Structures are given as C-alpha cells and as structure tokens.
Amino acid sequence: MATFKEFRNNVKPNWCPGCGDFSIQAAIQRAAANVGLEPEQLAVISGIGCSGRISGYINAYGLHGIHGRALPIAQGVKLANRELTVIASGGDGDGFAIGMGHTVHAIRRNLNITYIVMDNQIYGLTKGQTSPRSAEGFKTKSTPEGSIESTLSPLEIAMSAGATFVAQSFSSDLKGLTSLIEQGIKHEGFSLINVFSPCVTFNKINTYDWFKENIVSLEQFPDYDPSNRVAAMNRIMETNGMLTGLIYQNTTRKSYEDMISGFKPEGLAKQELAITEEQFNQLVAEFK
Amino acid sequence: MISQLSWKIGGQQGEGVESTDRIFSTALNRLGYYLYGYRHFSSRIKGGHTNNKIRISTKPIRAISDDLDILVAFDQESIDLNSAELRKGGVIVADAKFNPTIPDGIDARLFAVPITKMAEELGTSLMKNMVASGASWALLGLPLEVFNKAVEEEFGRKGPAIVEKNIEAVKRGAEFVLEQAGGPLDEFKLGEADGEQKLFMIGNEAIGLGSIAAGCRLMSAYPITPASEIMEYLIKKLPKFGGTVVQTEDEIAAVTMAIGANYAGVRTMTASAGPGLSLMMEAIGLAGMTETPLVIVNTQRGGPSTGLPTKQEQSDLNAMVYGTHGEIPKVVIAPASIEDCFYDMIEAFNVSEQYQVPVIVMTDLQLSLGKQSCDPFDYSKVQISRGKLVTDAPALEGPELFKRYELTEDGISPRILPGEKGGLHHVTGVEHDEVGRPSENAMNRQRMMDKRLNKLNDLSIRDAIRVDAPNETPDLLIIGMGSTGGTIDAARTMLGQDGVTSNHITIRQIHPFPTAALTPYLEKAKKVVVIENNATAQLAGQIKMYAGYADKIESLLKYDGNPFLPLEVYKASKELS
Incomplete structure (x- = not known):
C-alpha cells in the first residue's frame, strides 16, 4: 500500500511561499493514500493558472491541459478508463469564469470524478485581476475602482445544477480537507470541493485571518443532515457561501457511467478494439 | 432503353419528401441501380421549399446531373422552382389539388394525380407521398413488389395495418397514372442494372x-x-x-x-x-x-x-x-x-x-x-495499428518517470496509458522535457519543436493523390478534392468529345501537402484547372505554395452554396484549355 509520500515527486512547486495551494496538494496526496490508491491508479487533470500546475506536483498520472477545460478532459479520461480515480483541479477563474459552462454540465452529467477548486478570489498567475469570486468593490488591476459585478456563488450554482456532492473547505484545515477529498473520491458520482486557498501575493483582503474570522464550519451544527437539499441550500444562503464541510450529498442518484447503456465495469481502454466479421456484416446489412 | 435518368421530389419541408426519397431509392438500390442523391434543404424544420434529387444509372455515377427527367411536385412552388431543370419532354407528376400548371416556355408533360384526395380516402393526407411515389415509380415500369418491400420496411414498426394502407396508396397512385399515360413510358425504360450488391x-x-x-x-x-x-x-x-x-x-x-x-x-x-x-x-x-x-x-x-x-x-x-x-x-x-x-x-x-x-x-x-x-x-x-503503444514497461525506480517524450530518431516516442505501473509521466501543454515536466530550457525547446514537427516527414496516406492520367501531356490537368470528383469526370467526358485531353487528380492528403507526388503531373500538363467550392482558391493556394507552377494554374470557383454541375465544369474548363 502506497503512503502519501509515494504521491510526492521531486518537482518544486512554483507557488509563492505561503500559498494555500501547498496544503491542497498535501491533502490530495494524503487522501489518495488513505483511500488505498497506488500512484498509477490516480489521474490528476488540471487547468491553467497557478493552481493548474498541481498535476505536475503529484506523483501520479497527470495532464495539465488548457484554460478552463480540466473538466471535459477529466470526463474523457474517466469514460475511457473508469477504473482510474480521476481528480480534476484548477482555480476559481478556470472553473467559474472561462470554464463555468463545463462546470455546470459536468455536475449535471455526474461522472464519478472529484473536482477540487482552489479558490483564491483573484487571478494570480496573470498578476492580480478580478475573478468571478471577487467581492463587489474589490480593487484589482482590472477593477481599479472596485469590482461592479456581483460575486458568483459556486455552491448555489452547483446545488441548482443538480450536484450530488457539494463540499467546501479551507486550505489551512488540512485534516478536514483531506477527509472531504476522501469522501469525494468515494462518492459514486461527481463531487465538487471548493477550497478557500488564500493568495498571499495579490489578494490582501481575503487573507488567512479574514477566512478564519468569516468561515462558518458545519461542525457547529451537529444535527445537520447533508442529504437534505433544501436545508443545504438554506444554510449556504444564510452563511453567504462561507460554509465549510460536507454540505450536500445525494447517494441515491447513479453515476453517469452506471447509467450508460451497455457500459461495462471494466475500463473501456482495456477492451478489444477490433470487431468480428459477423458484427461487421451486421452493420453493413443496414445499407443494402 | 436508357442507361440513366434523374428523378426529383419537391414540396414543403416536413411534407414527407425525405421518406419518399428514402423508399424510392432503397427500392432502386435493391434492383441494383447506381444512385447519386442530392438534398436541397433549409435550416428550418417545417415549411420552406425542399427537394431531393436522385440520379439513377445502370453504370457507376458520382455526380448530380445537369437536367431532370421526372419531377414529383406537392405544390406549384416546386414546379416553378424546378421545372427549368427538366429536359425537353420531361414529366411532372403533381397533385391535382392545387391545379398544377406548367410555367411558360417549359416543354413538359404533366400528370395531375389526385394525390391528396386519394390519400384522404385512405384515411390520412399523410400518405400523399406514397400516392405520388407510386405514380412516378409506375411510369418507370419497374416491378411494384420491390417498391412495396421498401414501403414495408419503412413502416413495418407502425404495424401491418399502416403498411397495408401505404401499399394501397402506392397502388392507387400507380394505377391512376398508368391509365392516364397508357402504361409505363417507353422513354423512361431503364436498362437492366448489373445486379451487383451495392451499399x-x-x-x-x-x-x-x-x-x-x-x-x-x-x-x-x-x-x-x-x-x-x-x-x-x-x-x-x-x-x-x-x-x-x-x-x-x-x-x-x-x-x-x-x-x-x-x-x-x-x-x-x-x-x-x-x-x-x-x-x-x-x-x-x-x-x-x-x-x-x-x-x-x-x-x-x-x-x-x-x-x-x-x-x-x-x-x-x-x-x-x-x-x-x-x-x-x-x-x-x-x-x-x-x-x-x-x-x-x-x-x-x-x-x-x-x-x-x-x-x-x-x-x-x-x-x-x-x-x-x-x-x-x-x-x-480493416487493419488496426496503434503505433508505439507500450504495455509492458518495467517498474520505475524512485522518482524516475517514464520518458513519454523521449527524443527518438523518427521523433515518435513510446506512449503508455494511465493505469500502467511503469508508465508514470506528466503531460502538459507547456513546453516540456522527455518525461513531460515543464521546461523553458532553450535547447530543450528547440529539440522538442524539431521532434514534433519532423514526425510527419515520411507520412503518405493511401492514395495521397488519386490519379487518373491517361494522357502523357494533357491539354488540361483538372485538380479537385472532396465531393467534386464525379462532376469533374462527367465534364471530362464532354471535353474528350471536343478533342480536349485531360487528366484528373484528386488531392486527398491535404496536409502535409503531397508535393513530390503531385509535381510530375503539374510539370507535364499544358494547363492546370483547380476546382473548388470556395471564393479564395484555397486548394490552388496550397498547390502554388508547395509545388509552384503558378503561371499555368487557373481556378474554377463556386461559392453560391450549390455543388458544381458537369456542364459548368465542362464549359469553364473548355474556355481555359
């Protein structure tokens, strides 16, 4: 059995010292080991941005694709070999701006993959522009007088799109985050985990201290039932989206793979490519 | 006996033009005829004129015809829009309901069949396409049972009662028109097909x-x-x-x-x-x-x-x-x-x-x-080849990674799939080294660019260019791509009758451009005509850029939305020759 150390490689991340992404990387590595994966059984598919580099920092199969498209690539990987554990990852710009269309439809489609968003409320790699997650009034290089667009609520959008697993965490809470990722991996369907990951260089508002002050942990509500969709939506709205923990899980809906007609448990990539002459003749007969 | 004829059905979109065409052509295919279809349709679902044209031949054909022998029309608009295409003495089968008229200057025979009325007598006007197609089939003097078999297949799912009614509709249409015409029309009697099973x-x-x-x-x-x-x-x-x-x-x-x-x-x-x-x-x-x-x-x-x-x-x-x-x-x-x-x-x-x-x-x-x-x-x-796909890579030691982008002589590296124990590597759209790690190293960059860009140096697909070159030094070398080949060949037959010699090359490997294969033919042709459905002569541009000979290359372009017709290609080529 692999330990989390086997999910480490010798590549030094190009993240700034103190970046929240380091902890998310560690949490993924620990969760992968905790659920009993070997490195070759995991594929991490990432987008573009500071966070997108994560696929290169984990000793597993990894594909660092193009901006906003981590999810369709990850879904393609999963369809091709459902025996793999597939984690898609990227930033809030990647998933909620350029890639928002894919996010909503990946949620609807409900393939058995885990999507970890490293949410820092700003564009870091391009050196500090506004993100859909930035607060109204947030001043950046692209919004010198403050953002005049409303802040996007990924949790509400995920819920309304029919998500079967919605969680949120904070990069400082390594233990809680690791546990949520493990639950996400085990969930039979699409799991969204939005993680507050402070940008220490360009975001001077949403700092570690700011999050500590504003986060509302679900641990405060021992009776909270994550299978109650209405309660989940209410709690998200009541806390203005600052809620952390497993917010919603639907264990009754089957994953996309389980609903595809004729789709076998064995990875498609391992199945025979050639068709028999008899099958061929059957196909051709229709056109006579 | 004739060796080919063209049939067209026109009406409003959603009126059954498609299904009629499908049944008509399936039956012809069963009889062993060669068929070539063309759909004229609009980007809407119901309404708007639509027509389907089929060219029927006893020999292989790969182009639509310039003219038309039989037009089946569900409305006057179909007659007005398409009758100019009819050859002299061509036939129009139309619904008597709209009192069809032949436009001025058109020399055609009109059979006004009570299509809608007969269909309604059988229970639904939906069957009017069966009445119409039965009528036009009967004029060709082809065996009705083959047609009925195709009807059965089209409607079989809807139950025997529906099949029976449709077959009855076909029969009534056929009987009516045969009585009017006094039997099948001699000028439409197609020769026997070759009997070979075709798709x-x-x-x-x-x-x-x-x-x-x-x-x-x-x-x-x-x-x-x-x-x-x-x-x-x-x-x-x-x-x-x-x-x-x-x-x-x-x-x-x-x-x-x-x-x-x-x-x-x-x-x-x-x-x-x-x-x-x-x-x-x-x-x-x-x-x-x-x-x-x-x-x-x-x-x-x-x-x-x-x-x-x-x-x-x-x-x-x-x-x-x-x-x-x-x-x-x-x-x-x-x-x-x-x-x-x-x-x-x-x-x-x-x-x-x-x-x-x-x-x-x-x-x-x-x-x-x-x-x-x-x-x-x-x-x-059907042969499947997966190239350098590796399935048995040895286990990796420590932090070692699989060289997915290994620099090799032909530039193609071993490829391994996620899930393989000995295959861990990284993949990124960022410039990368042999194991897929991002790298901005200048020397690595150049090597990787060269590796990728030289991979296709020896690529030549099956029939990269398809050559029909009966002439050593033709008056014309006609070059095309895609669906235009049959039209070009039909035009070449006409050119030949005028004594113009021509070769024909179809370019199939568009990129990387098959320069070496094409050059000798360009060299020997007196004139080259490149035929393409666009306004800026894109294929001709590739030929000139890679092979040269710009001084003898002319373009025949069409970008009005319609395929080339043989006559157009013939006339324009002749002018250029």
Missing part, C-alpha cells in the same frame, strides 16, 4: 461505420449541420460495442473530452462543421503539443460565421491546415467518395496513434449528406 448510404454513415471498424468506442460531439448524422449513427451502434456518445455542452468540451479519452487509451472522435471547428482550435494545439492522438471530422458547409449552414462549400481548408496558434504537426485528409469515408476513418485513427498527432478528416456537405451507391466495404482491409 447505399450517406458519407456521414460511412464515417460512423468506418469509425466503429477502426476501434473507435467513444464520441463526444455537439449537434451541428451537416455533422449530426455521425453522432446519431454512433449512439445507436456504439453501446453494442461497449462504447457511447456524449452530447457535450459545446464543441470545446467535445474536443477536450476526446483528448482526455484518447490520452487514457480509447480511440475517440468528435465531429463538427465550421463554427464548431473554430471553437476547437485551441484544443487541437493541445493535442499537437502533448502528442495525443485525436480524430476530428469536419463536414464543411457554407461559411463564414453561420454562413450557409445547409449548403455546399469547401472553404475551411485553410482553417484546418493553419488553425491553432503556434506550430504543431497535424494531418488533414479529404475523402472523395463514400468508400473513402469508410477507409479513411480507419487510416485516420491509425495515423493519429502511429504519429501521435491530431488528424482532421474533412468532408463537405454534399459528400456527408448526399446518399450514394458504393461498392461493398472489405472487412479484410
């Missing part, structure tokens, strides 16, 4: 069938005219082979999902037309940069922007060759027949894995949607 299908179906034979098991696509038939065919068939089709949220998702699935080891395709192809451009670059196999079918239609979405054009050539930023190796293949559509898909999947590159298969609307007879496909020619 009758559209290019998009041949593409779908070829893909399954090639081992394609996944398709991710977004609906678009004229590509949707490919996904519609595959979603019916792929589940039987363990695969599926995903209808994605857009073409970007379609192509990136296909990249992910190919990366993980399943032959996966997407298909689209111009607007979708434009959206896929960035991802095509990712496939090129990460050396991930990928097959895209682009069924060209009229551009730019939404352009003429249901009309013929070949104007995406430059977009396919040059699209995506930066420089990547890429293959563009242009099937020129239904048979090509089938075999080229097998080659496209093989090339994409052997060379680890994106391959675009470009058709055009007429090839994708025009229903045609074709020779049976040969199962023994």
Whole structure:
C-alpha cells in the first residue's frame, strides 16, 4: 500500500511561499493514500493558472491541459478508463469564469470524478485581476475602482445544477480537507470541493485571518443532515457561501457511467478494439 | 432503353419528401441501380421549399446531373422552382389539388394525380407521398413488389395495418397514372442494372461505420449541420460495442473530452462543421503539443460565421491546415467518395496513434449528406495499428518517470496509458522535457519543436493523390478534392468529345501537402484547372505554395452554396484549355 509520500515527486512547486495551494496538494496526496490508491491508479487533470500546475506536483498520472477545460478532459479520461480515480483541479477563474459552462454540465452529467477548486478570489498567475469570486468593490488591476459585478456563488450554482456532492473547505484545515477529498473520491458520482486557498501575493483582503474570522464550519451544527437539499441550500444562503464541510450529498442518484447503456465495469481502454466479421456484416446489412 | 435518368421530389419541408426519397431509392438500390442523391434543404424544420434529387444509372455515377427527367411536385412552388431543370419532354407528376400548371416556355408533360384526395380516402393526407411515389415509380415500369418491400420496411414498426394502407396508396397512385399515360413510358425504360450488391448510404454513415471498424468506442460531439448524422449513427451502434456518445455542452468540451479519452487509451472522435471547428482550435494545439492522438471530422458547409449552414462549400481548408496558434504537426485528409469515408476513418485513427498527432478528416456537405451507391466495404482491409503503444514497461525506480517524450530518431516516442505501473509521466501543454515536466530550457525547446514537427516527414496516406492520367501531356490537368470528383469526370467526358485531353487528380492528403507526388503531373500538363467550392482558391493556394507552377494554374470557383454541375465544369474548363 502506497503512503502519501509515494504521491510526492521531486518537482518544486512554483507557488509563492505561503500559498494555500501547498496544503491542497498535501491533502490530495494524503487522501489518495488513505483511500488505498497506488500512484498509477490516480489521474490528476488540471487547468491553467497557478493552481493548474498541481498535476505536475503529484506523483501520479497527470495532464495539465488548457484554460478552463480540466473538466471535459477529466470526463474523457474517466469514460475511457473508469477504473482510474480521476481528480480534476484548477482555480476559481478556470472553473467559474472561462470554464463555468463545463462546470455546470459536468455536475449535471455526474461522472464519478472529484473536482477540487482552489479558490483564491483573484487571478494570480496573470498578476492580480478580478475573478468571478471577487467581492463587489474589490480593487484589482482590472477593477481599479472596485469590482461592479456581483460575486458568483459556486455552491448555489452547483446545488441548482443538480450536484450530488457539494463540499467546501479551507486550505489551512488540512485534516478536514483531506477527509472531504476522501469522501469525494468515494462518492459514486461527481463531487465538487471548493477550497478557500488564500493568495498571499495579490489578494490582501481575503487573507488567512479574514477566512478564519468569516468561515462558518458545519461542525457547529451537529444535527445537520447533508442529504437534505433544501436545508443545504438554506444554510449556504444564510452563511453567504462561507460554509465549510460536507454540505450536500445525494447517494441515491447513479453515476453517469452506471447509467450508460451497455457500459461495462471494466475500463473501456482495456477492451478489444477490433470487431468480428459477423458484427461487421451486421452493420453493413443496414445499407443494402 | 436508357442507361440513366434523374428523378426529383419537391414540396414543403416536413411534407414527407425525405421518406419518399428514402423508399424510392432503397427500392432502386435493391434492383441494383447506381444512385447519386442530392438534398436541397433549409435550416428550418417545417415549411420552406425542399427537394431531393436522385440520379439513377445502370453504370457507376458520382455526380448530380445537369437536367431532370421526372419531377414529383406537392405544390406549384416546386414546379416553378424546378421545372427549368427538366429536359425537353420531361414529366411532372403533381397533385391535382392545387391545379398544377406548367410555367411558360417549359416543354413538359404533366400528370395531375389526385394525390391528396386519394390519400384522404385512405384515411390520412399523410400518405400523399406514397400516392405520388407510386405514380412516378409506375411510369418507370419497374416491378411494384420491390417498391412495396421498401414501403414495408419503412413502416413495418407502425404495424401491418399502416403498411397495408401505404401499399394501397402506392397502388392507387400507380394505377391512376398508368391509365392516364397508357402504361409505363417507353422513354423512361431503364436498362437492366448489373445486379451487383451495392451499399447505399450517406458519407456521414460511412464515417460512423468506418469509425466503429477502426476501434473507435467513444464520441463526444455537439449537434451541428451537416455533422449530426455521425453522432446519431454512433449512439445507436456504439453501446453494442461497449462504447457511447456524449452530447457535450459545446464543441470545446467535445474536443477536450476526446483528448482526455484518447490520452487514457480509447480511440475517440468528435465531429463538427465550421463554427464548431473554430471553437476547437485551441484544443487541437493541445493535442499537437502533448502528442495525443485525436480524430476530428469536419463536414464543411457554407461559411463564414453561420454562413450557409445547409449548403455546399469547401472553404475551411485553410482553417484546418493553419488553425491553432503556434506550430504543431497535424494531418488533414479529404475523402472523395463514400468508400473513402469508410477507409479513411480507419487510416485516420491509425495515423493519429502511429504519429501521435491530431488528424482532421474533412468532408463537405454534399459528400456527408448526399446518399450514394458504393461498392461493398472489405472487412479484410480493416487493419488496426496503434503505433508505439507500450504495455509492458518495467517498474520505475524512485522518482524516475517514464520518458513519454523521449527524443527518438523518427521523433515518435513510446506512449503508455494511465493505469500502467511503469508508465508514470506528466503531460502538459507547456513546453516540456522527455518525461513531460515543464521546461523553458532553450535547447530543450528547440529539440522538442524539431521532434514534433519532423514526425510527419515520411507520412503518405493511401492514395495521397488519386490519379487518373491517361494522357502523357494533357491539354488540361483538372485538380479537385472532396465531393467534386464525379462532376469533374462527367465534364471530362464532354471535353474528350471536343478533342480536349485531360487528366484528373484528386488531392486527398491535404496536409502535409503531397508535393513530390503531385509535381510530375503539374510539370507535364499544358494547363492546370483547380476546382473548388470556395471564393479564395484555397486548394490552388496550397498547390502554388508547395509545388509552384503558378503561371499555368487557373481556378474554377463556386461559392453560391450549390455543388458544381458537369456542364459548368465542362464549359469553364473548355474556355481555359
């Protein structure tokens, strides 16, 4: 059995010292080991941005694709070999701006993959522009007088799109985050985990201290039932989206793979490519 | 006895024009005739004039005809719009209900059949297309039982009562018109067909069938005219082979999902037309940069922007060759027949894995949607080759990674799939080293660029150029691509009758351009005419750029949305010769 150390490689991340992404990387590595994966059984598919580099920092199969498209690539990987554990990852710009269309439809489609968003409320790699997650009034290089667009609520959008697993965490809470990722991996369907990951260089508002002050942990509500969709939506709205923990899980809906007609448990990539002459003749007969 | 004739049915969209055409042509196919279909339709579902034309022949044909023998019309508009096409003495079969008239100056015979009335007598006006097709079939003097068999297959699912009524509708239409005409028309008596079993299908179906034979098991696509038939065919068939089709949220998702699935080891395709192809451009670059196999079918239609979405054009050539930023190796293949559509898909999947590159298969609307007879496909020619796919890599030591981008002599590196124990490596669209780690090292950059861009140096697909060169030094070398080949050959027959000698080359490997193969033919021709359905002579541009001979190359262009007609090509070529 692999330990989390086997999910480490010798590549030094190009993240700034103190970046929240380091902890998310560690949490993924620990969760992968905790659920009993070997490195070759995991594929991490990432987008573009500071966070997108994560696929290169984990000793597993990894594909660092193009901006906003981590999810369709990850879904393609999963369809091709459902025996793999597939984690898609990227930033809030990647998933909620350029890639928002894919996010909503990946949620609807409900393939058995885990999507970890490293949410820092700003564009870091391009050196500090506004993100859909930035607060109204947030001043950046692209919004010198403050953002005049409303802040996007990924949790509400995920819920309304029919998500079967919605969680949120904070990069400082390594233990809680690791546990949520493990639950996400085990969930039979699409799991969204939005993680507050402070940008220490360009975001001077949403700092570690700011999050500590504003986060509302679900641990405060021992009776909270994550299978109650209405309660989940209410709690998200009541806390203005600052809620952390497993917010919603639907264990009754089957994953996309389980609903595809004729789709076998064995990875498609391992199945025979050639068709028999008899099958061929059957196909051709229709056109006579 | 005649060796060929043309039949057309016209009416409002949604009036049964499609199904009538389907039954009519299926029956003809069973009798062993060669068929070539052309659909005229608009980007709307109900209403608007639509017509389907079939050319019927005792010998192979690959082009629509210049004229028309029989027109079946459901409304006066169909007569007004299409009767000019009728040859002298041609026949119009029309619904008596609208008091059909022959426009001034048209020399034709009109059979006004109470089509709607007969259908309504049988219970529903929906059956008027059966009355009409029965009437026109009877005029040809062809056996009614073959026609009825096709009717049975079309309506079998709806139960025997419906089948019976439709067959009765056919019979009444036939009887009425035969009484009016005094029996089948002698001038429409087709010679015997050769009796060989042929397939009758559209290019998009041949593409779908070829893909399954090639081992394609996944398709991710977004609906678009004229590509949707490919996904519609595959979603019916792929589940039987363990695969599926995903209808994605857009073409970007379609192509990136296909990249992910190919990366993980399943032959996966997407298909689209111009607007979708434009959206896929960035991802095509990712496939090129990460050396991930990928097959895209682009069924060209009229551009730019939404352009003429249901009309013929070949104007995406430059977009396919040059699209995506930066420089990547890429293959563009242009099937020129239904048979090509089938075999080229097998080659496209093989090339994409052997060379680890994106391959675009470009058709055009007429090839994708025009229903045609074709020779049976040969199962023994279906060979699957996955190139340097490694399945037994030794275990990795410590932090070592698999050299997925190893610098090799031919530039092609071993490829391994996620899940393999000894295969860990990274994949990124960022410039990278041999194990896939990002690298900005200048020397590595140059080596990796050279490695990728030299991979295709020796590529030559089956019939990279297809040559019909009976003349050593022809007056004309006519060059085309895609669906225009049959029209060019029909024009060449006319040129030959005038004493103009011609050779014909179909360019099938559009990119990398087959310069060496083509050059000797350009050299020996007195004049070259390049025929293409676009306004800016894109194919001619490639020829001039790679092979030269600009001084003897002329272009014949058509971009009004319609395919070339043999007469047009003949007249223009003759003028240029």
